[in-house]
Amino acid sequence: MRTASLYGLYKMGIKKILIFCTMSLIIYSCSKENLEPDNPPITPPPSTEKPKQFNTSTDNLLIKHELRAAWLTTAWKLDWPGTTTGADNQRNLLISIINNLKSLNINVIYFQAMTSCEAFYSSSIFPWSSYITGTQGQNPGFDPLAVAIEAAHSRGMELHAWINPLRVGAVTTVNVPSHPAVLYPNRYSEYKGVRYWNAGLPEVRVFLQDAVKEIVNNYNVDGIHFDDYFYPDGLKSSADTWNDSAAYALYGAGKTLNEWRENNIDMMVKAVNEAIKGAKAKAVFGISPSGQYANTLALYANPITWMNNKWIDYLAPQIYWQIGHSTADFDKLARFWSSSSAGVPVFPGLAAYRLGESGFPTVTEFLNQVSLCRALPNINGNVWFRTEHILKDPMNSFIKQNLYQTPSLVPKIGTYNTTIPQAPSVSLSQKIITWNFVDNATEYVVYELQRIGTGNDWNAVIRYKGGNTTFSGENTKNYIVIAVNGREKSTYQKVVYVP
Template sequence: MSRTSFAVPSPFALLAAVAIVLAGVLAGSMIQGCSSGGGPFRGLSPSRAPEEMRGIWVTRWDYRSAVDVERAIDVAAEAGFTDIFWQVRGQADAYYRSTLEPWGEELFRDKPNATDPGFDPLAVAVRRAHQQGVRLHAWINVYPLWKGTGQPKDPRHPFIRRPQWRLIDQTGQPQPQTDHYVVANPTDPAVQAHIAAVCRDIVSRYAIDGLHLDYVRFVGDSLPEGKIYPADPASITRFYKATGHRTLSTPADRRAHEGWVRDEITRLVERISSESRRIRPRIELSAAVWRDPDLARETQLQDAARWLKQGTLDRVLPMIYTDDNAVFVRDLNAWLEVAGKKPVTPGIGAYKHQPTQTLEQIRLSEPGAGYCLFAFATIFESVNPFEPKDQASIALRTARRLAIEAVQGAVGTE
């Protein structure tokens, strides 16, 4: 997941907009959305099934205490959300009790000298979600190891303990540390085994309803130009053995190398799917995927359409984060065309919108299997340090929340 900034209007304008939005939603009247296309908002179709997903992503920055966890679950349930995608792994760390990876540092933002948060966030989240009648999906970032130019505080962190897991280019240099994620080598069998073990651990110990994979792709758009990854000797040896190629010098070689990386990512997804279902047969396997299936496959080496078709995944959530409704419809339709009968639940970037455009994209998502909003802290108040706490920002979040509560309360009851 990623996001950009959004200009915040005055709180007075937002409160006026909320009144208009709520009046239109509750009365079923037409409201002109403040969008760049797509026509007026008419409310949700009466035929929309009440059991369709109304999801929301809750990030690892949104909680630090058991009270934070319970409050997040409670307000999401009260707002009419049916599914919560609860982040439990950000960058090879754990927001649950784990013997495989260290605690996530965000849990200690208020107590930097602590080594244990004193509670198990995922256990609290699962229990509270089920008390509220909400499905909870454990959301993991698959390949990220670390972000930024510093180092993890915990020496047990894989970024420190397993430097050989990093991407190495053809000159022997590791992927540079920037404001993007440094990621693990997706072709390394040890990396695959570790990530699969993390997933098994979560699925076997927590009564989660779903396992949700994010950053299950090759982050080529954030890698230095002209570099080939992975190109360390061990990876190249595996590439040669798998493909029969003997160099990386030609365009055909590099295309084959990309195809090999794509297949290795698929191999891990298949392993996670198989092992998770063996432990918990009714679990739902889903992934946050690139906004367009062709772009996903070619630029992110994420063959998610294949994962759907062969039954490896039960659902995809394409991240169609845009303020252009025409682009939203185009990308959703592209996914629907390749998904067959498998559920496609579009991810809506509520952080980019005025409330009326979020409602418009909820309506435009009707051909899909519900929708999922990114993200919790742009709709509800939370401890997330990246969300501003000024009056105008609070008013915008209030406007989004009230509008979404009104429309979700009407789902299946019109």
Template sequence: MKKLISFIMLFCMIFIGGKTTDIYAASTDIQAAWITTVYNADWPKVQNNPQEQKQEMIKILDTLKETGINTVMFQARTQGDALYKSNINPWSSVLTGVQGKDPGYDPLQFVIQEAHKRGMKVHVWLNPYRVTTTGTDINQLSTNHQARKNPSWVLSYNGRLYFNPELPEVKKHIVDTVAEIVSNYNIDGIHFDDYFYPANYPLPTGEGRDGKVANERRNHITEMITQVRSKIKSIKPAVEFGVSPSGIWKNKSSDALGSSTNGNESYYSDYADTRMWVKNNMVDYIVPQIYWETGNTSADYETLVKWWSDVANGTNVDLYIGHGIYKDQVATQINTQLEINKKYSQVDGSSYYTTLDILNNRQDCRNKIKTFLENNKLIDTSGHWAESTINEFVTKGYIGGYEDNTFKPDNSITRAEFVKIVNRVFGFTEAGTEKFDDVQASHWFYYDICVGVKAGYINGKSENKFDPNAPITREEVASIITSIKNNKDVNIDKLLNFSDALSVSSWAKSSVEGAIENKYLGGYSDNTIKPKNKTTRAEALVILSRIGR
């Protein structure tokens, strides 16, 4: 499933004897924490006090950053409400104690500002359907709450209210809510949790869990997921969309494709066909909540990590593991769980629930996470001439390292690897149809090549050959970048200042000239440009970092 998130890293590939081997470094994976606002669980602990709330958040972000967390999943919709300025949903009561009351500032904007200042990504965590956590009196909601304005949209179950997933109006409301956030805020991702239909919502008499009504319910949830992702990509293609479902899709006893577990099955309890979403690339990433410990008789941790890794394999969906450190038995062995993750190349990172347990260092979990991450940093970039750029790209999630925690900055980069980074840097995500005989759907780079074709910057070595595993030359890099930026320069003058100007291929002269003119490409101390040299991994990053400066 290797592809950047991204809310996201680059997985590089090496080729040995024709066999593809995944290589990665845990230090550059997504390391996320869920910041829970419902029930004021993690934040805010005070109400009606913007300054204290801001100081609370600063302390949280500082602690998470110091721990090694690089992404926050900030809960901005708890009960059909908003912890951001919205024209659709009322202000959340967690801020002031009163739903619909303006808190005097924009919490989401503050989180984005402070997190990005610290080099951390922000994924906006939304609960799409929940209306109340307790109580069924719709008149207790704010007058501008969509459920109160449209009571026909609501269903009641177990003393709570929910938006009815089967209604087109509800699907549109969720899509509109997401669109408003993506349009108005500089976020890195949209994140849904595991609440879809109310858990174990009963079926009509005579209907089975694999029957018509159950399947229709799953289709309604899938339709919403598809519409949300489509809307996100139509507004800001670089914003990622991910879901954090319950850790068990189905048990093997229910389906041969299921896991060797004996626990609650989200396929049936929540009507969420999460395996299908991954297999069909309907989300950018998936964060199964594997909230059990190793050796659990009903749901062993590693059994589920392996199962989800197998599901994600061959897709374009990133896999992050959700850890339930709110449980002592998980918190105490979090270092063991992270070591297990390293065994599975499909695992792109972790997310921890809850933030409060990190802050309180439950069972020493914060120190264990920090130590693990420090022990898995890149080990061969310190003092390198491109160190700051490499670190910048790692922080942004554009790149990763190798399994031995090296980056190999002076090794050459392949054409396919460069295309992957380019897509991440420019936020290209829409795939076209590739035309190359040496690019097959089974190849790890297939998706990115298709994206490059759609973006219009891909050229082959010949009409039907892309040569994805060949090192990319400096003049080829110049061609790609100036094609994207539309700044090739046919007035060849700057290039002539270099002693080897005549060695530039005729087809690349305007590209190299444009790259020099715009300061993307520089020369060497011996006054050469070396257009046919293989581009190193470090050089590729530095060239890309100069774009937009």
């Protein structure tokens, strides 16, 4: 009886265990089914990162060349020589200034080589400038223009000789016997205490041709640059006291006085351009008139005529007002010159000297002006007035950090065609990019390609410029190599990717 009872209890226990296990399995199974929707497997989102390697089938490469110029003013000793005296000190200062411009990635210098018929170079036409030694006609013991050219060229920069074409000088100036004003007193007239050459005289145009030919023949300048001195400012709108009636009677040829004077400037510009090109075909000729068209017309100078006839290779209008100015809006003026250029490059002049004035309270105004110029057609750079103001802070640091962080090649200017070099043949070994010497190449440029945002456009940024034929690249970077001959640039053979 006891055995049977134990057996019964045993059977009941087994059943309970089986029931418990079954229920546990059911509960576990149900629990698992309930948890699965709350913990789905994680699927990584599709990658939005663009490939690091440039794709020649889908990507676009943008190579931009930009003129970055500065006026280096010698009149009144403003930028150079200042208070510095002595040949060695002045020479060293000039080289130092050019070196500092190079550090800003400036690639063109307009060196004021003649002011009021006084020369900063050895001339048989003009006396040495009094701004160098303090005495007109005194040899300074060195040749500033030659020094400036060598310093600029050795640093990969262009140097253009900037001259005042028609300004003779103040009537109070006592000139040496060899000064043109003493030699040719019948060729100039006076207006408000200043002497100006009479542009209506054919002999004055020949004189200016001889002046530019002397520079171009004797110095390895990259061009000749005129500023905004033509007929006297105010002459057109005031009582006319200009003594050119005799010349008008001889050469007026049925034109009104205003038409004749404007034509005189046109003929001068045309003649000077022909003289420059005849002496050195690759030397360019440019002019920097007032940034307001009406102002330059008031001097009987019409830049649109010059550009339409291709008598100049570029125009550098001095747009020395801020964006939004009530009567001289930089935006409107830049767009006007851009649309009126007839394909001639336009390089607006920027008023660095005005920083701190009401219209230019901060450097941001210049950032906006340069950005606007970069967005407009036919504008491929700017010219800064003047050197002193961009070599000191805050402009110096601002330009380095925000505008010209890397170098740029000078864009094509002028109609002269030098030989376009062939594209270098490029190879890669580990990180070393190598290319061959190219006939007619004066230097080589290595660009790093940088994707713009997340799109398919890439900027080309200069990483090397010089005569070597090797370059050490960086991992996951894309590069191209071109050959350069003056202002002519080759294409590139291929994009090199360093894994």
